[in-house]
Amino acid sequence: MDVVADKTQLDISASVELLRERWPDAISHDNRDGFSGIIVDPAQLDDVALAMRDELGFDYLSSVTGVDYLGVADHMEVVYHAYRTSGGPALVFKAQTGRDDPRVPSLVSVWPGADFQEREAYDLYGIHFEGHPDLRRILLWDGFDGHPLRKDWQEAYYEEEHKPFDSRWPGGQVYRAEEKNVFGKNVKYPDDFDLGRLNDVSESDLYQGLGLGVDVQALDSDGLRTDRLVVNLGPHHPSTHGVFRMVVTLDGETIASLDPVMGYLHRNHEKIGERNSFLHNLPFTDRLDYISSMSNNLGYALAVEQLLSQGARYSPPTYRAECLRVLMVELTRIVNHLWSLGFLLNDLGAFFTPMLYANNEREKILDFFEATAGSRLMCNYMRFAGVYRDIPERIRSVANLVNDKVRDYNTMDYLTEMVNERLPRFLDEYDTLLTRNEILRERTVGVGVLLPEDAIALSTCGPLLRASGVPYDVRRADPYSIYPELDFDIPIGKNGDIYDRFLVRFQEMRESVRILRQILPRLERSQGEEVMSKVAHTPRVPVGEAYGRVENPKGELGYYVVSEGDPKGPQNPWRYHVRAPSFINLTALGPMCVGHKVADVVTILGSIDIVLGETDR
């Protein structure tokens, strides 16, 4: 037992050595400049992964993604980031495979959380994960031809390989993309594809395996003839918080199985990100989880800063910039949780009273965002090595017309009052309004239970994971910014049901207020410091890879960024992957719903707190 306990404490390099001793031929160091981790022979991947999980204690698979190195090394690569739930840095391992028929063994049997992520890599790269129980497209529709994230694939309205486009300047005669590139001309269909039969082709795979058309008599326990029924919840339904569809098999009113269908909002964010330059991507990250854009910015900024810090002429953000970042991110957490709790209650039928009370406070925070960053939702506030601008002296508006309503507050007074009085007062009131409410408890206690083992295995993150009793928070486990010097607790739940998720979110808001109280004096102290080092519009990003992750309000948001090519020329990320918490948390939706009533599905979905902008990307 002692030996095993020791092994789970080993640091990354010792763990790697241990694995290399056991599989000297299958494992090699990733020696490319700026890269880290190990490259594992796909033939041995299963065994190595099992050893990582069971012996070394890397029980949490955070991110799985593909990279196409066409023109650089002519192979595809699958990159895995595994963590320990006890904390610490990632064990990065990669499997390489040829581009023509990319095949890698599936790790779903080792980490079930790899399910959706492997399907995504299959969808967008065409990498076959052998042994995957249900390898279908996930974001795109089944009749789609090609794999869009491959480097040689061109999207509809393709203009040029990289931004900035040459047609914009100096001879920028304006045209609309659809004029030059009429939609339909550059959309390719598979040879045997018949648009008229779209429904049959794309849906048959989905309905297979849902247990339909099976033995009707077997379901019949009391002599009653019953049948299973398939119900599509969504995609257009207010309770799905966006365009999201759940194909539910019902046995009476009980859920027999649930299959989430997504991708209705898919825009291939990652392909856009690879056409963009590094700086261009920042405002695009706002559009992922549009409730909490500030934290999205931060994750990407951290990833690129990791790369930038490898090169010359990089100065890290100043202390004040870090304080401002934490201020914004924690306010965002409150914004997000107010929103999600309000809508959770909405889903339960408490129609809009809790929602509007919560939104009332959210508005106050958004007013501050608007005055500081310039926008309420799409903040675009973080920059590489700093933030956009310091907080203004006054939150002030100027009237343009007679009836314009004008406000004028001192910003620091506004913040102090909000953090010290208004938010705590509101949270107490909200607590009285909801927490002991019997209807809420009836509907949520014991519903949608997720056991801690399952929560970890399914790679869930954020409040969903913590409500199951796993004290895993990136701010603690793998700290960034100035979190190490701040005093806060990680609230966890006991039972892993919806009620616990509700309580965890509530408690997290209180902890955020506690963090904000520590930030305000720091802001006073650092008054006048620069908040942004001079960043060129084309930052020179050294070659390499980086995985920046932050604890977003919805869970762990990770950005896997690869920089290739000449740092002196115009540069674009070779790979830009978003590990979206809402997307991966949905892996747990099916298992959580089975056995509950159809009315609970809506609540369970609401308790995961998804945003479709991030899920579908």
Added chain:
Amino acid sequence: MYGQGIARGLLVTMKHIARSYMDDIRYAGRKYSGEGNFGARQGMQATGSYTVQYPDEKIAVPERFRFIPFLIVEDHDHPERPGHDWCTSCGICAKVCPPQCIWIVRGKNPQTGRPVPEPDAFYIDIDICMNCGYCSEFCPFDAIKMDHDYELASYDRTSAHIFDKQKLSKEMSHWKRIAPTTALEEMQARGGWEHKDILREKAKAERAAARARKSASKQSS
């Protein structure tokens, strides 16, 4: 006791209802008048709710609010260069634009064919613009700024949503009015209310004049 939680919650709701009336009573007759009333009713001390009757009333947006860029031109009553572009068509805004919605035709001297520092044409496709504010952030000449006018809906996007130079151009005094603090900060960074190039030329001319004066005084002495 079962039902206590609901009862307590309902008390909170009752309190909210009462508060919204209390506020209206406190501000009776002053809804549409009174300096600072709106700020108090929407600020941190606010308890009730206050509905802004859009579009009859609007909440004025804060200074840093950003929506669709505009180009700064010299005021039309400027003594020397009325209506002159601040833009030098350097193309930086077009390069940093994330969705690539800016199109610039660089100005050319018709005789020599050499570039001149002003745009021949300048287009922004406002359907594509994502209001990130990079163009104004990275413009070295403070020539492109983010506007406050957010009511841009129109009946036909194909004809009305590509803004040309004429539609984009707004006077410097507009920028001073909508963002006084920022405009002041930028002026201090530039060293004057004029365009950077003009200031530089003026400084040059001044130096030359000072030299001339110096040599003249030398000769005379």
